[in-house]
Amino acid sequence: MTVAGWFVLSIIIFCLITLITTSVSVDIVLFSGLAIIFVSGILPADQALSGFSNEGMLTVGALYIVAAGLKETGAIQFMVQRVMGNARTVKKAQLRVMGPVMVMSAFLNNTPIVASFIPAMERWSRISQIPVSKILIPLSYAAILGGTTTLIGTSTNLIINGLMIQEASTQTLGIFEPAYIGIPCAIAGFLYLLVFGDKLLPERGSSMDTFQDPREYTIEMIIPKSSPLAEQTIEDAGLRNLPGLFLIEIQRNGRAIPAVGPYEHLKEDDRLIFTGIVDSIIDLQQISGLVPATNQVFKLNAPRNERTMIEAVVSRSNPLIGQTIKEGNFRYRYDAVVLAVSRNGERIDEKIGDITLKSGDVLLLEALPNFVDKYRNSSDYFLVSPIEDSSPITYNKAWIAALAVVVMVGLAASGILSMLQAAIVAGGLLLVTKSFRYSSALESVDWRVLIAIASALGLGSALEYTGAAEHLATNLFAFAGDNPTLALFLTYLATWLLTEMITNNAAAVLIFPIALSLAQSLGVSFMPFAMVMIIAASSSFSTPIGYQTNLMVYGPGGYKFTDFLKIGLPLNLIIAAVAVSLIPYIWNF
Template identity: 35%
Template sequence: MFGIAPEILFVYGLILLAVVLFVNKRIPFDTTSLILLAILVVSGILTPKEGLSGFSNPATVTIACMFILSEGLRKTGALDIVGEYFYTLSKLNFNIAMLIIMLVIGVISAFINNTAAVAIFIPVIISLSRDLGQSASKLLMPLSFAAMLGGVFTLIGTSTNLLVDSIARDNDMAGFTMFEFAPVAAIFFVTGFIYLFTIGIKIIPKRRKDEPLTETFEMQSYLTDVVLQQNSEFVRTPLENTDLIKDLDLDIVEVFDAKMTSKPNRGSITLESNDVLRIRGSVKELNKLLNREDVLIKPTKAWEDKDFELGNAQLVEAVVAPESSYEGKKLNQLNIYQQYEGIVLAIRQRGKIEQEQLADIRLQRGTSLLLYVDKERVNDIKTSEEFVLATEINLPEHKTSKIPIALTIIAGVVGFAAFGVLPIVATAICGVILMILTGCLTNEEAYQSINWKVIFLLAGVLPLGIAMQKTGAAQLLVDGLITQFESIGPTAVLSAFFFLSMMLTNLISNQATAALLAPIAIEAATTLGIDATPFLVAVTMAASLSFITPIGYQTNTMIFGPGHYKFTDFVKVGTPLNIIFWIIGTFVIPYFWPF
């Protein structure tokens, strides 16, 4: 067919399937990657050894280690302390706050997982914005963008850099040194800062208002206190056996005695006459209680956050994390109360607030939940892989005495790799061992810190690159690309790779983008008879600069809900920035890495 070998057509079909599944997101991306791996091995395109090579790839191992090292730094409380100092300095004025945000998050993201850093700073910025009298939306987007820009400074700053470095070495190239990306990254960072400080800040809308959570989630009409009368059949009945709200879309949020003292230990509460039941639900559902003579609905009041701090619980805003297992699941499948002793009062999803039929809503990454949760369990939410906490809370107990040790370990990992003493995969493994042996992390904490979805994604998509090269699919694509751009010169080819990578990373993950395009970039350079390094740098940089959508990069997803952004906000702010970087990258990359 068309003179193309069947195995090449098969691989092209597989690439198309991969892109469709990655964009559609109905199937988790890690599962999609394993599907691709299985098809390649079962079809005979790859041998089992080639198919499983992604699991043993140095990039996969190093990235897993970096998750653990970042967690070690977080567990000691080092990031929280940085957040406290940042908050104090930034309270001076808005311009200083924005300057410090971008510099601090940029430096941190160059050496640790930027999603961990952004997670720490989201509640800090929301609180800071309130003190400055500014919308948090104005600062959260620069936070995310600066985290991306900082991540490309070093080899370990983002998984994309490590992945492309590994692909380069697998193709008998020298790979990249620890700070080799820094000159171009610095140009991008300064350019991004100037753009955001002058133009971007004017385009970013003031979405999130300075208001309490009860107003942010529009709860005024969805909360009511109900008094249990003496003749009620539910008097002396355990709360868990009470069917007062049976068959109604209502939740009993909390129970108070007649003096409005919260009754602790929800699971063992026995209802008494004059108990006050705080109930969440719509007016329509609450009106169904009016016909009951054994309850009295108290007059509606203007709710404030402090009304929910009378007992042992508090209101918090929790955002579904980018790689959460909750994505795509209905709320009634999650048992949030059993896991966190929390009740979901409202949901903000796709810019719309939902207060009714919450149990049937399928959660998405970036969705914000208003939770009424036991104060002792708030830290469980903060440390959970499922949520990013957008509400500032008192700092949990950290191993602060271990901060110097953790910082020394990170410095050692970076230093030994930077000076060529050991490969980065070796220093990262040694760093993980030291984190555990010195008590910065336990074995269990180390295992839990690894984002296994990313690991399985890498293990699945790396063999696809091997299949593209093995079957000649990559070469065929290159021949078509060269035909279009060869007469213009290699700079045009580099520009094409930068643009394609920049567009693709806004739809699928940055790791998948790099894994798909890096082998093609190497083939293109070989065909042209030039060094592949500038092409690989273009793919690497562009894959990590996803500003146009809230779904292309994890940090954008994390701020989407707390910032109350619309999808188009990222398009308006991010498109000019991506175009600027495309132009700069086209001419600056060949300057530092000549063809």
């Protein structure tokens, strides 16, 4: 290996050690490593910056926008509500999320699945009080394992199949041929995560961490006509034991039902009185089948998905002090609607319109984002503060988001467009139909993840460009001798190690010719080697940098680098044992 190769390898090892031993974010570490290699002059600019123009990285960016559309329209929340149900334990939650995700990722690209589920799972975690760190790694791993079960489940499978088609001495794969080994591996991984996931995964990002604000609001919600919550019990509707939120009473046909039990059935036109902190109020607004009791919300000019929630503290000079919200024509005066009022911790029994405003009242408003700029320095309020990620969901355009995803998957799966092109079409459809705001689309992109992916790809290019990757793989295969089973294991090991260090697709492309020549020199069939590469190239469980879905859950889950090593390394060994032991019996040497 050349001096340049040793230098690149030492930088990558230094990056890995830094990620393991410090809390520096993965994007800073990987970008710094790439910058050192580039500045040293070892890697030309086109190779160093290749990750920033990589189609896979750009696809992830486009998919963040599609995922934002699913979130803003409520389509993904609706799906998650149906999938997760009333799961109240970590094992039940993991069981409910992993099964459907595995099935979906067998036929759909796993990146949009994970991108769509992440924000919905974060919100579900807050409501269920199950730490999101217990869910997101299983979500990523389930998508990875599901992708190995069909030819179209992941791009790596298609790349290996394409390389096989180019080789006259090998045969093409059937669409379900990877399932013979992919399904056993997926089952083994599923059982491992279900049994050990709760113990090995950290407890971080707990929903209760956010519920420290002592300020409580009283808010009324209505069960409208044809609501899916009608005739459900309080518990089945998910309205019991909401963190930071308490259902005080139900008003029905002019009578109050206090101390509402979990098995009380909801009826159309029920008025539900809640008290709770602002984060819980926001989550309440996202539940399908509940609408604010004040009809003023529906009289504002702008669509609800273009509005946001704002907290405003009434000042002594506010002209509406001493008047009720209704008498003061609050909506006309401020182009905003009061959803709830907080007053020194006391419960306010009046309906929103009948509340008499006092100095110091904290109002929870629904308004356009420009309300903040307009009244931030106004004498009417002591303080005006926007609430992050609080745009109400109307669900009336959820079908457009679902259609956009179907169109995207159809165009990509049929080969009419690439995944990047299909994602751009889907995102464009959502923006043109005004399913969500353009500003929300820009804010939805996790730029740190994209920098980390691009930097990881650049480091992978450095390994290939200097010949370090090929040198490592070739020397590893030298241990195989004349034993095809040992050669098969070493093929898995080399592919897996390179996947963790560079990317799954690059690892498959690099190992393919070496494994092919090894099989030919041993005089055995190449099919077992091809199948073991399919499994190994997708077995990126021990680090967050080898597979893009791992990087996507890294930040939202509050994970450390060692969390992936702790739960992922045993999973890697299990999958390796299943693959290497079964493949020679399914595809004979």
